[in-house]
Amino acid sequence: MKKLGTLFLANLYISAFTFGGGFVITTFMRKKFVNELKWISDDEMLDLVAIAQTCPGSIAVNCAILSGYHMAGVAGVLVSTLATILPPFLIMIVIYAFYAAFSTNIYVATILEGIFVAVTAIIFDTVFDLGYKVFKSGNIFFYMLMFIAIILAVVFNINAVSIILLALVCGIAYSGFKALARR
């Protein structure tokens, strides 16, 4: 029961502070689940994010379901999902009455510009830690995958799902090659 309570609060925290959606979630998920609670490792988090991104639906909700199931089965799924949808749900209901005034308010817009500067720093902070781990692996194949993925995403603007699927094909080939080499 205590675990479900912690799971609920952790997901509520992640959802309430993830501005910008998508991969931004990794920063807060890492802080809660990997660094504070130590329920999953960095590697598991990256796996879960890859699965969440390539499946239908919201990445935040998908991550909550994946981690919730691992930590407390079906009850974990329900608790994590509820905690993840509550902040955007409640905020929308509250804002609904005056959404036109909200979306054009100069103070709200300016504070958000400032918040997004901080969010950029938070993502760089996370990516430094995660990138350092890839470098430590000493595996040239992984360096190449990372480098090519950055080029495809930043220069050619290819969407994340296609890049992950492409990496999956490379991964299957790499894994098959390793299995053959072991024989």
Add this chain to the structure above:
Amino acid sequence: MENIIALFISFIKIGLFSIGGGYAAMPLIQSETLQTHNWLTLNEFHDLVTIAEMTPGSIAINGATFVGYKIAGLAGAITATFAVILPSIILLSILSFLYYRYRQMPFVQNILLSLRPVVVALIFSVAINMFKSSIIDAGGILTIISLLLLILSFFALRKLKWSPILVMVLCGIIYTIIKLGLLI
């Protein structure tokens, strides 16, 4: 009641076919709410996109709540939100089970090992895109100010180990004071 059922069916579809998160869900929400049903006007849809980007949390949930609430009040908001996550709950629970069951197999291990550097690369690309939109696109003196704030925030997070929430709040306040101070 008819509205509730229509909302349920529309948002199940959106939940099932939006692969790649919120930005993939938006075009689907647009076609379901503007073309298939006349639930929103184009202006309302644009407001929805703006608010979804301005508020924390999942963009698809923002969309479902907004449209549901408009069509059928609180019951509509709950129905649409539930419908949009239902396909995920079923599919991702199964995948979580399979992942934790098979991830130790050497063949799966090697696949996952090669996926991880790519996910790191994708997170990095988000950082680059946000750097463009929140620093470079600010323009002129604001670019310099936000670049300074970015460096200070990074330092506070990495060296001083401040909490991200504190950094977000401070950055929002300082940026606002400077920007509005410059305008006056």
